[in-house]
Amino acid sequence: MRRSASPFSLILLGLGVFLLALAPLLAWYVEPRARQTPIDVNVTTVFTGKGSYFDADALAVQDDQDITVTRRVLGDVADSERGGVAVWDVSTTIDTPKTLPLKDPRKALQWTTERWVTDRRTNRPVHCCDETPSFEGEAYLKFPFGLEKRGYRWWDNTLGATVPLRFAGTKKIQGYEGYRFTGTVKPTRTGTRQVPGTLVGRPKQGQVLAEEWYANGGIELVADRRTGRIINAKIAPKKTLRAPGARRDAVTLLQSDGLEFTPATQREQVALASGDSGRLELVGETLPVGGGAAGAVLAVVGAVLAARGRQRPVRPSAASAGPGPGAVRPGAEPVRPSG
Template sequence: MRRTASPLSLILLGLGVFLLVLAPMLAWYVEPRAKRTPVDIDTITVFKGKGSYFDTEKIKTVRDKNLTITRQVRGDVDDSNSDHAVWDVVTSVDPDKSLPAADPHDSLQFTTERWVTDRETNKPVHCCDEKPYFEGEAYLKFPFDVQKRSYTWWDNTLGATVPLTFRGTKKIQGYEGYRFTAKVKPAKTGTRMVPGRLVGQPKRSNVLAEEWYANHGVELVADKRTGRIIYAAIGPRKTLRAPGSDKDATVLLDSQRIAFTPKTQKAQVKLADDDSSRLKLVGETLPVGTSALGVLLAIAGGVLVIRGRRSDSGAQGPGGPGSAADPGGPNTDTSPTALQPTTM
């Protein structure tokens, strides 16, 4: 009777082949689909720094005061889908006296925004009541797999994109990311009706003053794999000018640097590290480990199969089926006529 390979050898061989097929699927199919901007996000980031602002009670600019920027980002799960993410963003700017603000509208500045982006590329998607209309590549985050190149960053106060220049790497709370910087030159962003004395025209009761904006410096540090911003610092300057003037008359807000607090840095780093580790597991660790294990199992299974076949071959030799000692074999010396009558 012919023997077959053992069940163990076939199991090992089959499992090895399965793992070898699974490995590239993890790297080329599963991981790219895991790189999607989350839609169930709910985070708060806080910036702190020193600066000047226009005090509406004193009707003048006060200087060297503590300033806090608080930004809350919530994903709109109902309006998001597999292709695009919808995030509602609330940002407030406060001096110490308006903290904690019972109503965000009591803040020095208060804005609401609605960001809609492609979950894979991070490019803007113009739908779902987006506010404002925006362009560029980087906003509240960078695209996945951040590259060592310049990116266009959307500055909502400016209402336009700003080029971000790659400046190497920087460690935030011991975690390394890619560093980008930019500056924004003074630009007119709108108009506002104000008392004439605020823009150097005291004889006029009201003047349609020009609003100007600049930024002393933008610094962003992004996680290489996920694009999550783990550190941010800005230097906003908002002023009023008389119509047609090239000089600032009143400072509304000015700070050389307002940056993520240490608490926010730690929280952002933890989120980035967790997300990055999961993507690395699916895209690198598991494919490499699965490939290595698949090769070992396939080799082990193949060796056992070959050995099993050799054993079967050996069983066909002396003493095996078909040998001279086997009376039923084809090489028997006994004549058929000795066992059965002739038909002749």
């Protein structure tokens, strides 16, 4: 009897070795390349809430009004590919019930444009590609990949500086759980603006260089753990004017106790985060672990079957065959023909 490996055992062995080689490739090569900030983004997020604002036409503060903040992020693919970074152009409008129906950013209560450039892997600012303004910190439109349960520095564009956020546990948005981060901004002078003196309590002065002050009573950001995508944001901004050197606010430009993502924006952000997170989990955890375990089992089974082989009977050769019908046995007298 002799042994030879069956095709089935060789197939199992080969498949097991392939899966064992594929597992680390997915975890160490494919997944890190998948953990990159996308460059072909086109996302619009909307905040809504009640608040107050200064109506320049009526020269009066309008209280308990609907405030809408619309932010559109559009990726600059050409500049991103050329620089190896993520280049996002950002347009943000703040609208009141009077300006929202006009759907014209030039007529909004406030309109700002920004150009945000980050490292696609770390999410840190990269100062190139006509970035404006110059950003710092670890988070703004998104958090880094692989969030940790620690504090992060979030860039507040109105403040023009970073705000420390602390980890505040987890929170579910539209049934999807994310990491919650909170912070506040104390009243801070952010600039100056030339206005009529009567507006800030200086009626005897024609024009004054009023001080702009900003505060934020409550920042709450909920982000997906794997991708860093913000699935809900809530802010409580307050922008005021003060007379030069004054210690009290004279005019409220904008104030709200809570501007938050609309339910529609939450659902869209959750869907995007869930899809991206699922793909990262698949190539970074599920396939490497499952494929590695399956590969080890298949390789062992295939090797065992190949070692045992398949027993086949050995056919005798002509040289080893027994004597034929006319053969003379050794030591026997030959048979002589009679007559």
